[in-house]
Amino acid sequence: MKFARTVYGIAAAYGFVVLVPLYFLIDKIGRDTPPAITHAEFYFGFIGLALLWQVVFCLIAADPQRYRPIMLVTILEKIVFAVPVFIEFSRGRLPAASIWPAPVDLFLGLVFVMAYVRTRGKALR
Numbered sequence: 001m002k003f004a005r006t007v008y009g010i011a012a013a014y015g016f017v018v019l020v021p022l023y024f025l026i027d028k029i030g031r032d033t034p035p036a037i038t039h040a041e042f043y044f045g046f047i048g049l050a051l052l053w054q055v056v057f058c059l060i061a062a063d064p065q066r067y068r069p070i071m072l073v074t075i076l077e078k079i080v081f082a083v084p085v086f087i088e089f090s091r092g093r094l095p096a097a098s099i100w101p102a103p104v105d106l107f108l109g110l111v112f113v114m115a116y117v118r119t120r121g122k123a124l125r
Contacts, residue, residue, distance in 0.1 A: 001064050001065065001119060003114070003115055003118050004060070004061070004064035004071075004115035004116075004118060004119050005061050005062075005064055006061075007061075007108075007111045007112065007114070007115045008057045008058070008060040008061035008064065008074075008112075008115065009057075009058070009061040011054075011057045011108050011111075011112075012054045012055075012057035012058045012061060014104075014108075015050065015051070015053065015054035015057065016051070016054050018101070019047055019050050019051050019054070020051070022047050023044070023047060026040065026043060026044075033095060033097070033098065053074070053077055056070065056074065057074065060074065064115065064119050065119055068116065068119050071112060071115060071116040071119070072116065074112050075109050075112045075113055075116070078105040078106065078108050078109030078112065079105075079106075079109055081101070081102065081105050082101075082102040082103070082105040082106045082109065085098070085099055085101070085102035086099065086102055089102075
């Protein structure tokens with residue numbers, strides 16, 4: 001249980017630290033990696049949804065056994081971002097600077113699998 005608490009707690013903290021600044025970087029991202037973002041609703045929607053997942057990670061960290069079934073969804077949450085990023089990079093549609101979050105998400109997905117396995121059969125508090 002301690003492993004799952006730690007993993008999900010660290011994942012949530014990392015996510016908040018990485019995602020919140022994105023609310024203020026829309027113009028910089030457009031300058032650094034053109035073209036400019038033209039559909040801000042998708043950009044801000046992505047950030048908002050990603051931040052919501054950090055709240056889910058906090059819930060799991062608070063009580064891993066209770067929220068164990070949701071761990072399976074969190075594993076998928078990591079895969080649905082990382083895999084398409086790697087595919088698009090391999091097709092030449094993303095610059096190298098854009099792929100750095102994908103390996104982090106794959107790593108987190110792996111430790112989420114480990115947390116899921118390690119909480120199997122644990123008694124409720």
